[in-house]
Amino acid sequence: MTPSHSIPAPDPAPDAARTEPWVGASVGRREDPRLLTGRGRFTDDIQLPGMLHAQFVRSTVASGTVTALDLSAVREVPGVVAAFTAAGLALGDITARLGRPLSEFVPTDMPVLAGDRVRYVGEPLAVVVARDPYAAEDGLEAARVTYETRTPVTSEAQALAPGAPLVHDGAGANTLLDVSMFATEGIDEIFAGAEHVVRVETRTGRQNALPLETRGVVAGWDDREEQLLLRMSSQVPHQVRTVAARCLGLDERAVRVVVPDMGGGFGLKCVVGREEIAVGAAALRLGRTVKWTEDRKDALTASFLAREQHYDVRAAFDGDGRVLGLDAAVVCDMGAYSCYPFTAGIEPLMASAEMPGVYKVPAYRVRARAVTTNKAPTAPYRGVSRPQYVMVMERLFERAARELGMDAVEVRRRNLITEFPYTGVNNITYDPGSYRESLDLCERVLRDEGWYARRDAAADEGRHLGIGYSCFNERTGYGSAAFAQRKMEVVPGFDIAEARMDTSGALTVTTGTMSHGQSHETTMAQIAADALGLDLAKVRVHQGDTDRVAYGWGTFASRSIAIGGSAVRLAAGKLGEKLRLIAAAHWDTAPEKVELGRGAVRRREDGATLSYEEIADLAYLRAHLLPPAIEPGLSATATFDVLNDGTFSNAAHGVVVELHEGTGQVEILRYVCVEDCGVAINPQVVEGQCRGGIAQGIAGALFERITYDEQGEPSATGFMDYKVPTAHEIPDITVHHLETPCAFTGTGAKGTGEGGTIGAPAAVLNAVNDALRPTGVELDDTPIRPETVASALEHAS
Template sequence: MTTTDLPDHSVPHEAADPDRPVHGGHEHSPDEPRFDGRRGRWVGASVPRREDPRLLTGRGRFVDDIALPGMLHAGFVRATVAHAHLTALDLSATRAVPGVVAAFDAADLALGDIVAILDRPAEEFTPTAMPVLARSKVRFVGEPLALVVASDPYAVEDGIEAAQVSYDVLDAVTSAEGALAAGAAVVHEEAPDNVLLDVSMFDTPGVDEAFADADVTVEVTTRSGRQNALPLETRGAVAAWDARDDQLLVQTCTQVPHQVRTVLARSLGIPERTVRVTVPDMGGGFGQKCVVGREEIAVAAAARRLDRPVKWIEDRREALTAGFLAREQTYRTRAAFDADGHITALDVDVVCDMGAYSCYPFTAGIEPLMASAEMPSVYRVPAYRVRGRAITSTKAPTAPYRGVSRPQYVMAIERVMERAARALDLDPVEVRRRNVITEFPYTGINGVTYDPGTYRESLDLAEATIREEGWYEARERGRQDGGRHLGIGFCCFSERTGYGSEAFAKRKMTVVPGFDISEIRMDTTGSVVVTSGTMNHGQSHETTFAQIVADRLGLDPEHVKLRQGDTERISYGWGTFASRSVTIGGSAVALASERLGELLCRIAAHLLETRPENVALDGDGGVVQLDDPSRRLPFADIADVAHLRAHLLPKDVDPTLTATASFDVPGDGTFSNATHAVVVEADPGTGQVRILRYVCVEDCGVVVHPQVVEGQCRGGIAQGIAGALFEEVTYDAQGEPSAASFIDYLVPTATEIPDVSIAHLETPCAFTANGAKGAGEGGTIGAPAAVLNAVNDALRHTGVELDTTPIHPGTVLDALEGTS
């Protein structure tokens, strides 16, 4: 265990001993890779980031930094009403604007729709299509109707302004309740009830009996506002047709380059080999860029049509109104408890407002299916019933956003724990303690097997930290004096990371992400290039993957270069989302490195004229003869032979030094976990909530780079706090979004986000190659519930209980004034 700035006073945990690898809940075949407890020299060290020098000096290359000879610029004519039949779209004035080169509508480009499907019966799932450009109907303000291409971006804006659009306006559908109401306007004809997914995933025996026998029944309706993942770099793409290569080159900021290639080829009706997708530096994504955007396809089609490079850079207004959103969910949760505070049943109805379209490849089912599958969270729930629905509305569509439903279902069940504590007159941490899973592997009522973690230990350490720092006394003093309204809140959760194919297949996606591939090549100087199908967009893969390779090969990370984001370099990959990069991509990289190491040893043994068993990697860039360490071959010497003097190779070894590996997480995947503890103060004058203390105790298995993991935690927590206290995309009755700029969409700054203390517990994952679990999303998951619980604790004396985020100052003020 390592802690950063928390008192090092507890958390003895057996699994933290690297010599005692823990065992997961999965059956392993003997040759299946698994973490063997080995530690290397580089993994675990906060080495300087490889990405930093270029990013610090302004020499990164983001999409908008790309300029190609003869490049044109593009922008979109977008719908100004939420729901309408398109009666006329006249681009003649647009085409006459100086500088405008072309303007295309849906009929001009004749592109195939983007369609994402679940293999579920019609009563559970309704497939709908997302056209690249709207044809006859518009379904949200901001929907792209036409593409304007001009000599410079200013002329593009002039051209967009000149477009004439007529609508036959229909009623907007601006809430899930409204969508489900009798007589509601129909968003998609295929779904006359506005329901795209309705799945009752679990109805286990004993739910009704448990409620009948319950000593305490808790009912709570929790809601979370619609949020924008908000990468600071907006979306964008540069596309160019290369006649010589017979190929469309699309440089785009996406988390999923191969999926963009697949959809692009199908939409344009061209062979996939004629599309190459590359990704330069990316200014964040957080899930918003892990789905295929219609704009990047339209831009590629225009480049091919015009035979000129075309660039599109989304502006902030578009990003806020027409970018993929997330998180607008309502949970009606009932929970039964016995007199001792044990939960005996959980009954949940989840409704997610997925907006106008289903995203590729995840579909509109992403949020309700995630919630339904994972809802019991870290608790032993003996009986479980859940219904999950995806509603379509006339709002911008949704995509997975960091945490995907987990911030919301965790908030629901953590509110249940708090309310049960009040009903039973128990401490809320104690109620959690009585219910939290402590023995692993644990197979839950949801059929999911949880690999070992530190659920209880993280809870204990978080609570002890807050207690030892005197926050409970401070809260009591405030209450007695009547002057200060302090509240303490906790959130204990786990998070499935690195979903493999098996786990995604259970969702019944027809496009099933999961595996990842890596190829490693050593050049004639002994330096290596390694590829991965994952896609860095701030997570430091160039650094962490180099650390993994360095340890496996015994090579300084300086000699390792990671290449990602090029569909030509790897046969297929699934990109970066769902905290899968280090778990799955990192495992593939580790296995490919080991294979290269074996190859190096084999050649070295031949050159040293000894048996293969008599050599090993020496940990310092070479292969050593075990019975005579004075005999050693540096990698460069072996590489020289493998490439330039191949006649010296063993007869059964092919020239050059390459190795490939794939990796897929078996079974249910691996669970990271954490407890967040928050102290807030509610201001009776303004209703503002200020965070006084934030503690995060997390366990993501083996930490490859502590500083990077802490950065992921802190950044995730900031986004979780943003959802808890500030950010929300709202719509008026006509479906007009209220926040079209940062003036109205309240992104927290350095003065709203507190410092966060982080402690690491470490339960190595038994079935990833490095023992690592995912670390990208956890911070975002824990923060909303912890903050909401803390605010409720601060308002405890008022009798008010809040169950909706973001928490508006007015709501807090009303609660405090009501008691004064």
């Protein structure tokens, strides 16, 4: 039976007998009944009368000047309604800036549609609008574009070479960011006098965040509201509204962004894209609703990418395995343009600021650069440089342990931060965590399960088993202060929430965060329900509508529960205070003599209660009975920001792998994660975040990579070339929880969205190197290629 889209499933009956708090309970996700029965509504599900469909004419060369762009034949294709170039839509550029001198940072203008200059294969040149998607595709085939090609820049080495071709003529060089930071006085002498100096040079492959749902938008003008309505898949609807209004020359009020259900984002959708704005402009010109859904080829080749980074790092150790200093050089290939609002500095600045991580590093120096190349631009992707620099740090400890003849886990223990708060050499103060406890438990689980004995027995049988670990922290809840340290012109940070109760005592909560799979409808409701003593069934959460939500920065950087959840808690608490005031006025008693209970306010002296429905009746329907000092209605708004360095979740990962001769296949036999995200609002949701993140981390360690040939042509245009792990390659993952409550957030929770992805590449790589130990081969790059493993095993046999 086909489920109805017009009749919502009822909420479960209120649990009047429940006395346990909602926070900390693994209640079922409230989103699941809708999503699992086909009643979810994603951007591509939207079908409207008279709706047109758009696709983009894209550059077929990586670098060149457009000498002719002829769309006349396109407009003659049956079903095509219109075709627009950049000149035809007259749009402003998207420009992201840092407040740094030009010697450190060079901004780049990203046109919504390229004009006479193209900078990567897949760059949008024109938009074709047709009556159906097939006619739009046919229209693309009729476009005629000629180029005067230029030599493309396709690698870091080429970008930095003297006399290299320029991706942006006005930039003067291909370096968009070049900063040196934390140069501890005397660091050269520390390295010169150290008993041991180890070096790791590593490169990581360019990846696609690969959400299940590609980008898409349905754009149309609302005559009644005099607004351009953009229904789209975005993690940052308010930022899209701001940029779209500026590019289109509209008042911000005249743009409304609404996000329906979203099938993943992982950072790819936390920046402002070009195509959505171009479709909005086409809808305005035509006075018709226009829809664009990104196909998978465009998503792989022309959407935002990430992760292509190069690290050259030295660490100095004393004879007991303690770190004396860290000296790092970081180069990130950021593609053709800076993304909005984070800029090309997002990856190198993250790596520079946070590389010391969970370890006590007394001396530190780093130089970080972002280079521009003729590739699709880079956006944040789950973890943002932390999977890379954690991998570097963990490789340094493994290499130091081998040179010192020590156990690598013990070397880590000697260097882990154990006393809090701890202010590092990077000028960041770490709040309390369980760094040592996480590693100890992770190792104990693998030892108790007998994996060390199995590894040794396998070696006697000629098999190749290895055990690897990673330790890391994840700064979450970045507030305005943390983002301001990067000197961002647009400074994210705070969040706004509203709690509003109706006459039935039901609560509606709005939040500026944006769920793309993280279960906000459940976890935010748990927070609000606890704050007011409500049953979960009485709470509804709304997000992703720029007219309904006052303002919000969206969801990225594991900020939603840490900051958004804290704002929800504050708003619900303020509403609770008003409930108490109204009840106290009704009883003609002092507010301190009443308290919130289970769906009611209770008078302490005799236990009398006034239900929330009765209070709402007073607030709305009999407001004349309220004292003049109490305004009618039941609503409260609150903001929350983290004004210090943020809060740090932490984890340890342990992995057991087996390497197969002949094929070089890396099979993961066991995966253990010990995580600490403070108070877990919903432990089941936390585990889901860990498992999903680990799957993406494994993908980066073993499978996913986009390369480019000398002409700037991307190698991966489909899943035959872009290797994505299936359920067969992802092992069962055991998650153990530790809990160090955060003192800076309203709920004691820290973020947990990115930790799995951060720790997995390092743990997998270390396990592979442990299995390769008899061969003398050590690998430092990801993804790990099967042919490399097979060659090492073959030459050792």
